[in-house]
Amino acid sequence: MSAPLHGIRVLDFGQYVAGPAVALLLADLGAEVIRIDPPGGPRWTTPAASALNAGKRSMVLDLTEPADAMTARRLVAGADVVVENFRPGVMSRFGLGPEDTLTLNPRVIHLSLPGFAAADPRRDLPAWEGIVLAATGGFTDMGLNRILMGVDPSYTPLPLASAYAAALGALAVGVGLVARQRTGRGDAFEVPLAEAVLEGLAFNSLAVSDLPPRYLSLREQEIARRRAAGEPMDLTYAQLQELLDPFYRSYPCQDGRLFYHCCPAHRTHAIRSLQLLGIWDTVRAEGIPTVDPYLSSDRWPDDADCTLLAYPLSARWAARLSELMAAAFRRHPAEEWERRFDAAGIPGAAHRSSVEWMRSEHPRAAGLVATVDDPVHGELTVPGPVVWTEGTPPGRRPAPVLDADRAAILADLPPDPPVDPPTDPPGAPCGLPLAGVRILDVTNVIAGPMIGATLARFGAEVVKIDPPTPGFDPYHAVVIGMHAQRGKRSVLADLRTPAGREVLDRLLRTVDVVTFNGSERQLGDLGLDPRRLRDIRPGIVLVRVDAYGGPGHGPRSHAAGYDDNVQACTGIMTRFGGGPDTPEEHAHLGTIDALAGFCGAFAVVAALAGRGEHAPVMRTSLAAAGQLLQIPFLFDGAGRDDVPEPAGPDVLGEGAGYRCYPAADGWFFLAGPADVVAAGLGLDAAAPQDLLAARFREHPLETWAELLGPHGVAVHRVEHIAALRSRGLVRESAGPVPLRGSAVFVRHDRHPSGREVDLIAPQAIRPRHASVRMPSDAPRYGEHTRQVLAELGFTPTEIETMAADGAIADGWTADHTYLPA
16 A cells, blocks of 8 residues: 555655655655755754654755756656745745646745745744743743743743644645545645744633632642732742642652652543542542532532542642552552553553653654664664654664765756746646545543644534543533634534444544544544444544554553653653653643644645545554654764753753843843844953843843844844734634734634633634634534434434433533533
8 A cells, every 4th residue: 555645746845844844744754856966965953853854855956046946847847746844934044835836836835934024024024943932931931830830931942833834734745645635636725833823722721701710729729829919929849849740740669760649530430540649548538529520519529629530630639649649559569550551541651761761662663763874873773754654664764975866866857947837737726725634523621622623723623522421520521622622513422332332333434534532442432433434434544643553563662651751751741840850741732743643634634635445544643753853962973972951940041042041021041143233232252141141231122122133143032822812812702813913813702611611713824725724612512413323314213212211412511511510
């Protein structure tokens, strides 16, 4: 079976992370990628750059030379995809902008990944990663911990903007290829990094009016208390631990290594973890409440101030469970606990650094990392694919020798491109590119649901199916679902019953794609085995997301896990917190989940673009996405132990020319050569950053932008998401939402929850010809059960019988409440 993108030719003009990462995602699914570098090679020369160029072909072109620019245009004439990540207008100077490439080749998909959109006033600002993150709240909305510690701004060395943009950019290319099958025409897509990171941080900006107090964690309560009392945010790391929920917390083990216990909100995980730790009988005897979390709190017993089955716990129960758990975890080493949790199907993970992760057994066996003979760096361990087809063998081809494929590429060039623009090929008018595509969504929490929610903007019809008895608490299913379940219809059916299985089978006959997040065993239990799917619906696409999967099989391939577990074991928490003794979650919601969801959406459209008689099973995982998010540090080879990694809450950047500074009117981020910065300030080229900081405090930000901008130094205010939301908020009821603005947030003031819900607009992917729509609000779970079953041919009597037997349901609460109070 050929890879889904076999036969697709990609020209990769990208530099640094975003562009090369898009091309790598395409190459991993079979596309032929020709990497076009300037003389001297890639501008980013670390081993991470070699990882991003794995398996590509190489050619050097100097686009300032007319002959080489003509060669590039001839390449475009024979290509399917062009990828570049320069500022708007840069490629047009060489006759290779979106208008030019579509004129040369009306079937081409042109992807631009600028830092700021072409319509953004900041379009010409050098869009270093740090500049984009400063502009989008990436350094200020880094979680409840940092707020309570008083750390603001809070630098992160992870390329969040580039990683999110890469996944969304690959998705855009796939959408364009699917649309081309119908229209015969190509398209130009713009995916600005600034808008991509806002979508990636969507759960940090989600706001719900009048959220009942039961949904506020101890940290949120303490933040509100301190603000009301005028007290400073000055908690130490140790003090902060006492406010953490016991199911979102690190515990020292027998060997001194920390274990991240993250299994909250699930109907069974909390109790099973307490049983595994040997403390369930104690906790139960002490009377911990286990009230149904979907009951409104005014119906709880008088002595119940929380429920074990929902996040968060009350202060007294959080303290008691944390005490008992801390004692229990000291009985075994961290990796022993990891094995025990994995065997029991409960999420948990030992903390590791990124280097420890790469050198551990699982990622090597699972093909999450592979060792190559790199032409520049020698033996090098690099990440495996982020998205792959089931059956892809583990391994990687190394990055090419610079210009190694010039002769072969030139020999394969088409004739000179025509001077006069050809007419567009015939085809249907451009509209919603995924109109007519039907998706069955059998996922939960964030990563899986984000696939369908992301594709709904392009016209896909998504039916979400969940069990009549919810597996997760209202916060994780309903509040988080206000973003992750947009654009869907909701059905509640028990797939483990004969009647529920019949509902599934009839649905399967009507859909093109099934999305699922869970283990291979769970696939079989729910009737979603790939062979069975194809027997019911030949050509159906199955996309599966799990926690630790890779192309091969490792000891943790079937382990359960959430975003935070993967952050813990792949090194993100160790780096962000500053070391193995002070690990800290990176942001507080969806850092990896959102990226994995975007990758899953790309997997869907890639399969649709290349679907033959037998569509492949498409795969991605939280671990694979977490590695992409760490690409500057996800390599191993000679000298790796000496590579510096900015870490901890006090770090402000990566040198005098790339860091946060305080101006007279607030913090800003500066990016440029340190000697150029110093010269622009009239200081010695080797001036220390403390001297620069003192100088910057003398005047407001605008002064420094005007002074340093002409020298090519980028300056941007460090923004807060709350301020961006306030400035860019539009009411949904006011009319059509602008989907090509900058930092547009939507107040859903007619939300079915009865509350006002603020969400980021779906604006990161901007096609020139195809349409994008606002997805519908996330429905109440079960809202469409009877409607969908009637469409499937079930009679009213059959539907009533199934409801009476518990095989289907109209809601998770007796009174059909959207969000229990």
